[in-house]
Amino acid sequence: MSTEESTIARSELRWTAVVFAAIGVVFVAIVSATLVFHEQPPSHRETIDPTTMHLAGEFAEGNLGTSLGPDGGVTTRIVATQFAFVPQCAVVPQGKPVTFRFASPDVIHGILITGTNVNTMVVPGYVSEVHTVFAESGDYLMPCHEFCGLGHGEMMAHIRVVPPAQFNPDKNGKVGCGPR
């Protein structure tokens, strides 16, 4: 190995070119996933008053859970609160677009659905919205994944993904897990 000053400078420059080529590839991969496949983090800036959200509107108790909208869209609304989700269980159809909407009346929470890429923080003051399609039916765990107090470990919901034929909304367009 030559340790001439000019050789060192040249090899460092070459390596710098390799570095920029490598991170260029990573960057292009991320940008293409964003633009071509619309793979983006859940970024949906929408505010809601945590102190009054339970009184009226979509996060009032009667409106929570899964409902079929007039346009045929499936939306599941869940409140994350110390130390439970309301509702504790939600039903969604397999193979169809589902929109989750979360809000917190108290402190920071967060959710993930195991075995999927559904993941978002739930920050008081904001509505978190996540769009997904479940490829497989079955019962999924949806724990709280952000520290929210000493009962954080107790916060667990279930998402029941059913084949479309078993996804039967009632006359108000609501679908629940029923007695467990």
Added chain:
Amino acid sequence: MVPARRLVLAYLWTAFTVFAAAVVLGVWQMWVRSPIAAPFSTPDNYYLSVTAHGTAMAYVLTTFFIMGFGYYAAETALDQKVPGPRWAWVAYALGVIGVVMAIVTIFAGRASVLYTFYPPLTASVFYYLGLVLVVVGSWIWCVQMIAAMALWKRANPGKPVPLAMFATVSNAMLWLWTTAGVAVELLFIVIPAALGLTETVDVGLTRTLFSWTLHAIVYFWLIPAYIAFYTMAPRAAGGRLYSDTMGRLSFVLFLVCSLPVGMHHLFMDPEHSSGFKFVQMSLTVLVTVPTLLTIFTIPASLEIAGRMRGGTGLFGWIGALPWREPMVLATGLAFVMLWFGGGGGLINMSYAMNAMVHNTSWVTAHFHLIFGGTVVIMYFAIAYEIWPHLTGRAPVSPRGQCAQLWLWAIGMMVMTVPWHWLGLEGQWRRVAHFDYADPAIAGWAPWVDASVVGGVILLVSAAMFVANLLAFYADATVALRPVPPQRYAIAAHPPARVPAMFNGFGMWNVVVLVLMLCAYGYPIAQSFILPAPQANVHRMSGAS
């Protein structure tokens, strides 16, 4: 002997004492989370322990080690006394008072908010005030480091600042920028809420301010490891630093690139739209550059040493390196952990892909590998390198030190490989118990058990580390031979002069200012232009 040796030893012993206690807590936490029944296993104890472990490792071990090592580097690299030595003791006293305040509050059960705070939860105000004292002490250190370099430059006009000191001052600059975010969050939002002066918190704003600090703080912890890579490892291997300029460039890039990127911790947050998340993701790509430059320059430096020692062929120089030198061994092990931890980090920063791993054990594995692995193993190696200069004694054999370093790396890998896997399986963070009877979770049990084994290995290694340091003081096992003064690695071609931009930070601070305005200006201003409804404060400070 180093003039400030008592000062440096006070800082480093404080750091390592707190570290050793925090390792015990960490292993207990893993035990609680595992299927094996653990004692004292209540949620209250668990979150108390997580808060203590995080506070001790992230704020106490790091800050005290970095300050102590900074004073050491300033004296040995510049060959002059640190200006205002009394202020170094004032900073130490502030730090110790702060640590005692914080730890007493935690163990009284009045600060179980974890070391990352999570307002609108609030702890007893004494927890935050303790941390503020530690940070104020560290600001004194920053001023002293900057002053030491300025005085040296005045006395040595035109000469390049020695790389070890240039890097130390880059870290002091970085720390002043880094702490601004969390200082504003604590002083103007969290502490008033903890005191009862305010009843609501803008949670989006507090998360944004904390993210300002959250990424750069990791580079504050990391830079001493890189100082050892550049200025200690090549000499310990018997060679030369391949390129002094690349070292300077890397430390400048750490300062510039590690600050305007903190929002990659908020990819899954609802308070920001995708635009600024994308901007900061793009800047995060650049933060890999100084590390990628380093993984070329340091192996090239070691290759010089390996060939000088008779190694030949494409890889023969690797075997010829003195792997029984703790500094060389630690550098090799640190690079292995950096490979895995850095690879995981690339996945974390990949924008939408973050959804796969956010707040799972994958992330815990990532930062334990980078910080607990790469960084802390270099803290060990630095301690072994400088302890003879601090105590005037040298151990007869470095075998015990090398065994300890091996165990640390093995333990860290055994612990974090299962965590990565569990994270991909969806194991979520910050819970004390999992229901291993649930069929969806039962399969995790053997992985969790394996990680506990890694934790126990780490505990053994930590105990050996303390024993190895104590061995310097035991007459029976230590040779009282003269210790030569601390020397740092010389470059293959030591620069006679360097451009002003690689001999100071004036221009780079302007670059940081501009980048921070671009990256954080609107995301912070948004909380005032389009204020979100505030959340009620939830006090966790116990019965009061």
